[in-house]
Amino acid sequence: MDLSGLNPPQHRAVTTTEGPLLVLAGAGSGKTRVITHRIAWLLAERVPARAILAVTFTNKAAAEMKERVVRLVGQHAQALTVCTFHAFGAEVLREHVHRLGWPRKFAIADTSDQISLIQRALRERSIDGRADFDPRRILGAISRAKNAGRAPLPAGDTPADWEIAAAEVFPLYQRALRAQGAVDFDDLLLLPLRLFREHPEVLGSYVRRFRYLLVDEFQDTNGAQLELVRQLAGERRNVCAVGDDDQCIYGWRGAEVRNILRFEEAFPGATEVRLEQNYRSVPAVLEAAHGVVSQLPERRPKKLWSATVGGPKVQLVVLPGEDEEAAHVARAIEQRLARGARPDDLAVLYRTNGQSRPFEEALRARGIAYEVVGGTEFFDRREVRDVLAYLKVLANPADEVSLLRIVNVPARGIGDVTVEHLVAQARSRGAPLADVLDAPASVPGLTPGAARAVQEFSDLIRRTRARLRTEPLSGVTRALLREVGFEAAARASTASASAAERRLQGVEGILASLEQFERREDRGSDLRSYLNRLSLDTREEEDGPSPARVTLLTLHGAKGLEFRTVFLVGLEEGFLPHGGMQGELQNLEEERRLCYVGITRAREELILTRAATRVRRGREVPRTPSRFLADIPAEVLEVSDTTAPPPGPPTEAEQGFFRNLKARLQGTPSPSA
DNA sequence: TGCAATATCATTTTT
DNA sequence: TGATATTGCA
Numbered sequence: 001m002d003l004s005g006l007n008p009p010q011h012r013a014v015t016t017t018e019g020p021l022l023v024l025a026g027a028g029s030g031k032t033r034v035i036t037h038r039i040a041w042l043l044a045e046r047v048p049a050r051a052i053l054a055v056t057f058t059n060k061a062a063a064e065m066k067e068r069v070v071r072l073v074g075q076h077a078q079a080l081t082v083c084t085f086h087a088f089g090a091e092v093l094r095e096h097v098h099r100l101g102w103p104r105k106f107a108i109a110d111t112s113d114q115i116s117l118i119q120r121a122l123r124e125r126s127i128d129g130r131a132d133f134d135p136r137r138i139l140g141a142i143s144r145a146k147n148a149g150r151a152p153l154p155a156g157d158t159p160a161d162w163e164i165a166a167a168e169v170f171p172l173y174q175r176a177l178r179a180q181g182a183v184d185f186d187d188l189l190l191l192p193l194r195l196f197r198e199h200p201e202v203l204g205s206y207v208r209r210f211r212y213l214l215v216d217e218f219q220d221t222n223g224a225q226l227e228l229v230r231q232l233a234g235e236r237r238n239v240c241a242v243g244d245d246d247q248c249i250y251g252w253r254g255a256e257v258r259n260i261l262r263f264e265e266a267f268p269g270a271t272e273v274r275l276e277q278n279y280r281s282v283p284a285v286l287e288a289a290h291g292v293v294s295q296l297p298e299r300r301p302k303k304l305w306s307a308t309v310g311g312p313k314v315q316l317v318v319l320p321g322e323d324e325e326a327a328h329v330a331r332a333i334e335q336r337l338a339r340g341a342r343p344d345d346l347a348v349l350y351r352t353n354g355q356s357r358p359f360e361e362a363l364r365a366r367g368i369a370y371e372v373v374g375g376t377e378f379f380d381r382r383e384v385r386d387v388l389a390y391l392k393v394l395a396n397p398a399d400e401v402s403l404l405r406i407v408n409v410p411a412r413g414i415g416d417v418t419v420e421h422l423v424a425q426a427r428s429r430g431a432p433l434a435d436v437l438d439a440p441a442s443v444p445g446l447t448p449g450a451a452r453a454v455q456e457f458s459d460l461i462r463r464t465r466a467r468l469r470t471e472p473l474s475g476v477t478r479a480l481l482r483e484v485g486f487e488a489a490a491r492a493s494t495a496s497a498s499a500a501e502r503r504l505q506g507v508e509g510i511l512a513s514l515e516q517f518e519r520r521e522d523r524g525s526d527l528r529s530y531l532n533r534l535s536l537d538t539r540e541e542e543d544g545p546s547p548a549r550v551t552l553l554t555l556h557g558a559k560g561l562e563f564r565t566v567f568l569v570g571l572e573e574g575f576l577p578h579g580g581m582q583g584e585l586q587n588l589e590e591e592r593r594l595c596y597v598g599i600t601r602a603r604e605e606l607i608l609t610r611a612a613t614r615v616r617r618g619r620e621v622p623r624t625p626s627r628f629l630a631d632i633p634a635e636v637l638e639v640s641d642t643t644a645p646p647p648g649p650p651t652e653a654e655q656g657f658f659r660n661l662k663a664r665l666q667g668t669p670s671p672s673a
Numbered sequence: 674t675g676c677a678a679t680a681t682c683a684t685t686t687t688t
Numbered sequence: 689t690g691a692t693a694t695t696g697c698a
Contacts, residue, residue, distance in 0.1 A: 085688080189688095411674085418674090556686045557686090578686080616684090617689055617690090
């Protein structure tokens, strides 16, 4: 194993294989190199690949890590286990969840399922409809509580009403999940922990198998994940955690920066290695990054340093509005491509997915190929969710949420009243809703027409399930959608033909991904594993190498990536830091770290942009520059303000404006109000 | 029951 | 602004 390319701390991080090890890896400090070399080193030390478990944060990172190791040491690295915490949990549950009373073929509830369940629970308690009982907020509270290992409790002396509501809804939510034979994302971590507690022999089998553990992005682990690592490490404690407290950006999901500080608590006597030499960015970028991040209290003191000198300054471009901002970025990208830059060297980074649209339009207008990474909007489209609901019902008759979603989609004469009757009947009989649908004649209150429609619907589902046993998935799905007149209904429901086309494209996307899945899974491609895969990994699968494209992605999505040129856009209060009135300090710190992550993605060129005004909710509103801009040292920053007044004597109006401003600054009441 | 007009209302990040 | 919820009407 050749380690000659590593610096001394990197070398130590690679070769310290026994016992707990914490690697504090600053941005661009060669973290990925260390991880891949460490795995290669273990393999060279005759550790079998199947005894190594590496946990990453995203599926993409997992796939990349494995590929790099394979490239380094060859095909036998394929036997490594590299996955996300959630995927690992799902795998454990697939084998053992029946011991906890779930069906072997459990389903994973996605966010929209979760929301529906909570809405239903609210309705059941007759506390739905209140604006502050936002299901998403309640879901957040439930999720945080679950990860902290407790039920959501009303906090403090005067808990808000919605907190009480969350506590009340929680048991109903849990019961409903279980009744559907489903688990949520949090359960993918929590149920394995429970399993290990109640069945130590199961834990033992994993501890025996995985002799070396590696956790990437450790700063973003939450309590449950840390506990999982601790359990799996066993007595051996061969745990290598790699992370950077400055890059903790998932606090809202229960990640605890403190986990990094608590590593020593969890694993007393741990070795610590710091990687502080930066190999990625030019000095100006590093200075800017340091300016932003050094304002954080309570960080592990460290300063990245670089051996390189020179390079361009960081640019800040101020534009009048959001269209100009997008046009400017698109033009700058075009120039760089014309000068021979590779498209995949360029990236546009923003805080929220919603910000991507103007950039997409500007790039498309110039015929520049781009790729939007992440973004859930595809799965948020109604038609897509409808099709998925069909698939879920086919896979799992107990899935009431999906069943209720599609029972009258497209409209087939099963209206709200009929559905009420069916649900009431199911409840009073204590039977699954699907059973009631199978025998609608026995349901009181149904008109003959409604009963017939229900009968037809359940016959359809039954027939389709039968077909699935013998025919390929995608073909059956296509036939099903044709039979229910899905396409025609989608077309009819919208006024414009182009909107309908867009919707149907979403459906086509699902069918395409189904087909791809069938092609990939050589043996038995079953619907349930397709759905499970989909909920664990929403990124689109690619067929072989795709042409290089400019990347558009959120700051969260950019973590762990690097680009030669980075456009960090929308540097305005409200975007970065994000959020409105209540500027909670903790959130603010996380926003700052997010900004730091964005800056440090750039190798050579960092171009910051902001718009002076933006159209929000139909109104044009002035925007304030992000406070983080003030923390970038002036000597590394080059500002060009396209909204600045052209040079020349100030006009009468401007003179008046400045007189007013001056008066206000001096505390004198201004004459005009 | 189903459609269309009208009211309301939000605005993160992801496994 | 645009999407979704609700209401009213055929």
